[in-house]
Amino acid sequence: MLRLDCLSLTGSRRICLPRSLPSPFEELHVVPLVHETTKLLDEELDRIVNEGVAAHDNLAIGTIIRECNDLFKGVQSLTDCCGGDGTTVRAIVKAFPDIKCTVLDLPKVIETAPAHDSVNYVAGDMFHSIPPAQAVMLKLVLHFWNDEDCVKILEQCRKAIPSREEGGKVIIIEIVLGPSMGPIMYEAQLLMDMLMMVNTRGRQRDENDWRDIFIKAGFSDYKIVKKIGARGIIEVYP
Numbered sequence: 001m002l003r004l005d006c007l008s009l010t011g012s013r014r015i016c017l018p019r020s021l022p023s024p025f026e027e028l029h030v031v032p033l034v035h036e037t038t039k040l041l042d043e044e045l046d047r048i049v050n051e052g053v054a055a056h057d058n059l060a061i062g063t064i065i066r067e068c069n070d071l072f073k074g075v076q077s078l079t080d081c082c083g084g085d086g087t088t089v090r091a092i093v094k095a096f097p098d099i100k101c102t103v104l105d106l107p108k109v110i111e112t113a114p115a116h117d118s119v120n121y122v123a124g125d126m127f128h129s130i131p132p133a134q135a136v137m138l139k140l141v142l143h144f145w146n147d148e149d150c151v152k153i154l155e156q157c158r159k160a161i162p163s164r165e166e167g168g169k170v171i172i173i174e175i176v177l178g179p180s181m182g183p184i185m186y187e188a189q190l191l192m193d194m195l196m197m198v199n200t201r202g203r204q205r206d207e208n209d210w211r212d213i214f215i216k217a218g219f220s221d222y223k224i225v226k227k228i229g230a231r232g233i234i235e236v237y238p
């Protein structure tokens with residue numbers, strides 16, 4: 001069962017979050033930086049953060065489709081877990097019209113997502129269940145969460161996909177910390193690590209960290225398909 005921490009805001013308002021160490025930002029402001037309650041702290045900050053996150057996150061998908069075409073080849077159905085307003089999935093459907101795509105996100109996000117004929121939108125909570133598909137994608141999601149929560153999220157992904165023989169896989173797009181892409185990219189990765197540790201409950205991870213999490217969540221194998229700039233594209237198999 002998911003355990004929650006409930007915090008009191010001004011007046012009678014309370015917010016409940018998965019129980020884990022709060023980030024320094026939360027310690028100071030009570031609400032997280034990227035959360036549906038952030039607007040209770042400051043509406044303008046919430047708007048700027050949401051626009052910034054969307055611009056940053058959506059930047060990558062065109063390059064990923066171009067550079068890692070095989071990632072989506074043969075995939076019949078895909079759930080973009082925490083897929084926001086569906087921008088990423090709409091780019092995938094455009095490049096691969098035969099893939100049946102679903103976007104899972106929180107109700108407040110799905111309510112305002114633009115409708116699309118080929119995209120199924122589901123409002124829900126990834127800690128409870130993820131819509132089944134041959135592949136589940138987590139793009140720039142796990143760096144927001146601590147290791148324990150990452151294992152819980154991946155356990156839900158594992159339940160949502162079929163066996164490896166049936167093409168089941170989880171596609172993870174995240175930084176894989178390490179100096180292999182040169183000193184400038186490594187510095188950028190470490191700065192992103194600082195950013196996540198100060199503002200969220202998560203962090204950036206190196207390959208050993210990722211492997212530990214995959215094993216704890218019950219997966220048998222993984223492959224780093226490619227590194228593009230600071231980020232890595234990882235396939236994880238049941």
Ligand SMILES: C[S@@+](CC[C@H](N)C(=O)[O-])C[C@H]1O[C@@H](n2cnc3c(N)ncnc32)[C@H](O)[C@@H]1O
Nearest residue numbers: 057058082083084105106109124125126139140
């Ligand atoms: C940084 S964004 C993810 C970026 C997106 N995958 C992309 O690449 O553009 C984080 C998203 O996770 C969603 N989210 C947070 N907690 C969630 C939960 N428990 N279940 C489903 N979605 C959640 C947020 O609403 C937000 O849209």
